[in-house]
Amino acid sequence: xxxxxxxxxxxxxxxxxxxxxxxxxxxxxxxxxxxxxxxxxxxxxxxxxxxxxxxxxxxxxxxxxxxxxxxxxxxxxxxxxxxxxxxxxxxxxxxxxxxxxxxxxxxxxxxxxxxxxxxxxxxxxxxxxxxxxxxxxxxxxxxxxxxxxxxxxxxxxxxxxxxxxxxxxxxxxxxxxxxxxxxxxxxxxxxxxxxxxxxxxxxxxxxxxxxxxxxxxxxxxxxxxxxxxxxxxxxxxxxxxxxxxxxxxxxxxxxxxxxxxxxxx
Amino acid sequence: xxxxxxxxxxxxxxxxxxxxxxxxxxxxxxxxxxxxxxxxxxxxxxxxxxxxxxxxxxxxxxxxxxxxxxxxxxxxxxxxxxxxxxxxxxxxxxxxxxxxxxxxxxxxxxxxxxxxxxxxxxxxxxxxxxxxxxxxxxxxxxxxxxxxxxxxxxxxxxxxxxxxxxxxxxxxxxxxxxxxxxxxxxxxxxxxxxxxxxxxxxxxxxxxxxxxxxxxxxxxxxxxxxxxxxxxxxxxxxxxxxxxxxxxxxxxxxxxxxxxxxxxxxxx
Numbered sequence: 001x002x003x004x005x006x007x008x009x010x011x012x013x014x015x016x017x018x019x020x021x022x023x024x025x026x027x028x029x030x031x032x033x034x035x036x037x038x039x040x041x042x043x044x045x046x047x048x049x050x051x052x053x054x055x056x057x058x059x060x061x062x063x064x065x066x067x068x069x070x071x072x073x074x075x076x077x078x079x080x081x082x083x084x085x086x087x088x089x090x091x092x093x094x095x096x097x098x099x100x101x102x103x104x105x106x107x108x109x110x111x112x113x114x115x116x117x118x119x120x121x122x123x124x125x126x127x128x129x130x131x132x133x134x135x136x137x138x139x140x141x142x143x144x145x146x147x148x149x150x151x152x153x154x155x156x157x158x159x160x161x162x163x164x165x166x167x168x169x170x171x172x173x174x175x176x177x178x179x180x181x182x183x184x185x186x187x188x189x190x191x192x193x194x195x196x197x198x199x200x201x202x203x204x205x206x207x208x209x210x211x212x213x214x215x216x217x218x219x220x221x222x223x224x225x226x227x228x229x230x231x232x233x234x235x236x237x238x239x240x241x242x243x244x245x246x247x248x249x250x251x252x253x254x255x256x257x258x259x260x261x262x263x264x265x
Numbered sequence: 266x267x268x269x270x271x272x273x274x275x276x277x278x279x280x281x282x283x284x285x286x287x288x289x290x291x292x293x294x295x296x297x298x299x300x301x302x303x304x305x306x307x308x309x310x311x312x313x314x315x316x317x318x319x320x321x322x323x324x325x326x327x328x329x330x331x332x333x334x335x336x337x338x339x340x341x342x343x344x345x346x347x348x349x350x351x352x353x354x355x356x357x358x359x360x361x362x363x364x365x366x367x368x369x370x371x372x373x374x375x376x377x378x379x380x381x382x383x384x385x386x387x388x389x390x391x392x393x394x395x396x397x398x399x400x401x402x403x404x405x406x407x408x409x410x411x412x413x414x415x416x417x418x419x420x421x422x423x424x425x426x427x428x429x430x431x432x433x434x435x436x437x438x439x440x441x442x443x444x445x446x447x448x449x450x451x452x453x454x455x456x457x458x459x460x461x462x463x464x465x466x467x468x469x470x471x472x473x474x475x476x477x478x479x480x481x482x483x484x485x486x487x488x489x490x491x492x493x494x495x496x497x498x499x500x501x502x503x504x505x506x507x508x509x510x511x512x513x514x515x516x517x518x519x520x521x522x523x524x525x526x527x528x529x530x531x532x533x
Contacts (some may be wrong), residue, residue, distance in 0.1 A: 039289055067287050104345050123296060162354060164357055164359050165359055165361060167355075167359070168353070168359035169331060169352075169372075170329060171327055171353045172349050172351070172352065172353075172372075172373040172420075172424060173348070173349050174372075174373070174377065176375055178375065180373075182361070182372060183361065186361070186363045204271075263362050263363040263364075263404050263406070264362070264406075
């Protein structure tokens with residue numbers, strides 16, 4: 001009786017979107033560590049090539065026991081926070097000026113593009129001459145390194161603010177300052193915050209590079225020392241700390257985005 | 266009380282006069298010799314084929330652009346309570362997505378020296394007039410197109426405009442919402458007649474809402490004809506043969522030009 005009821009239409013939609021799947025990422029992480037650990041224990045991965053994760057963890061515990069963890073981490077964090085804060089603060093200010101004033105744009109934007117391409121670490125010897133071998137040159141490296149990407153992100157953000165909103169502000173007779181404060185800056189904020197993400201990782205890279213050239217304490221100095229002693233367990237412990245720093249910064253910026261860009265969700 | 270209010274609005278009448286407006290971008294002349302008068306409490310609709318410079322004309326009227334020659338004059342004093350005599354309503358609503366409904370309205374009051382209490386009163390008043398009180402704390406992304414445009418209308422009312430400049434305010438909305446909002450606009454006008462210049466490409470809207478309809482020609486835009494609609498705004502609902510006639514007449518004026526505009530290559 002239902003011979004002729006026809007065939008159901010085949011489903012062809014779906015896919016190409018992402019669902020949150022947190023357990024998967026945790027599983028991958030755990031599996032990788034387990035594979036690495038068992039590989040090291042069975043001799044499948046030679047200890048000369050790569051130390052076991054447990055050994056790296058022991059090296060990390062030693063750092064805590066000898067009270068060296070905070071010395072290294074504290075020194076690094078201090079440099080990173082000062083360098084990144086001033087770099088992004090200046091970067092956002094200059095980016096806004098370039099975004100708002102044609103004269104500043106004409107004057108500075110080619111300069112920014114020219115200097116952006118220079119790896120700041122190549123300038124470190126100069127920074128050492130200018131700011132001394134101590135904290136100054138390290139902070140300056142991070143500051144310059146984070147400054148340029150922030151400038152570019154900020155004025156890109158200002159350029160992308162919906163012109164119709166600015167025209168609306170003008171049509172209601174809003175003052176120039178009000179338009180900048182209430183329309184342009186909030187409108188550019190998504191771009192500025194994604195600039196922060198990039199500048200944070202650039203900051204960490206430059207931090208380590210600067211510390212490797214001349215520092216008594218700092219995660220970079222610790223890694224350099226570990227490397228020259230072929231203490232690969234310490235090296236892995238140091239690199240993991242960097243990775244954790246990167247994750248923490250990304251997490252903090254994510255929090256900031258959730259707070260400031262609530263309206264976008 | 267009512268009498269006083271009426272009298273007050275009458276004494277603060279403000280006419281808008283456009284004299285010989287000519288405007289172009291580079292080589293291309295967009296508007297030529299536009300003369301138009303908008304009386305107090307009058308709604309003038311501007312219709313014309315696409316690309317005839319309707320929106321440009323509105324920007325010139327509101328002072329967002331300067332005409333190449335000619336002048337836009339405000340005759341009479343704007344009402345004292347007006348924060349922004351010439352106020353726009355845009356096709357794309359132009360709401361700040363990071364501010365709530367109330368915040369978007371408060372935006373246009375913040376630059377004026379009024380107390381927080383007064384500003385709150387104005388916001389509550391315009392929200393109730395546009396039936397938005399329940400949506401006070403909503404963000405624009407939570408609202409439908411029609412509600413967004415209502416917020417934009419509330420925002421415009423908040424600055425007590427002398428003249429409303431409406432740039433295709435209903436064109437981004439679907440047919441039913443358009444119908445509802447048109448009723449709202451008419452209701453607002455009935456309650457307190459405002460002066461408005463209403464740009465649209467929809468002849469039905471023009472016939473429904475305009476006291477005068479200015480038909481512009483294709484680029485360069487000139488005023489081809491000004492058609493008067495005599496029927497009272499309150500009495501234009503449903504099928505009215507005289508309104509249909511006017512609409513047909515307008516379409517007759519525009520059809521050939523609209524076709525030509527449609528076939529134009531966009532390489533200008």
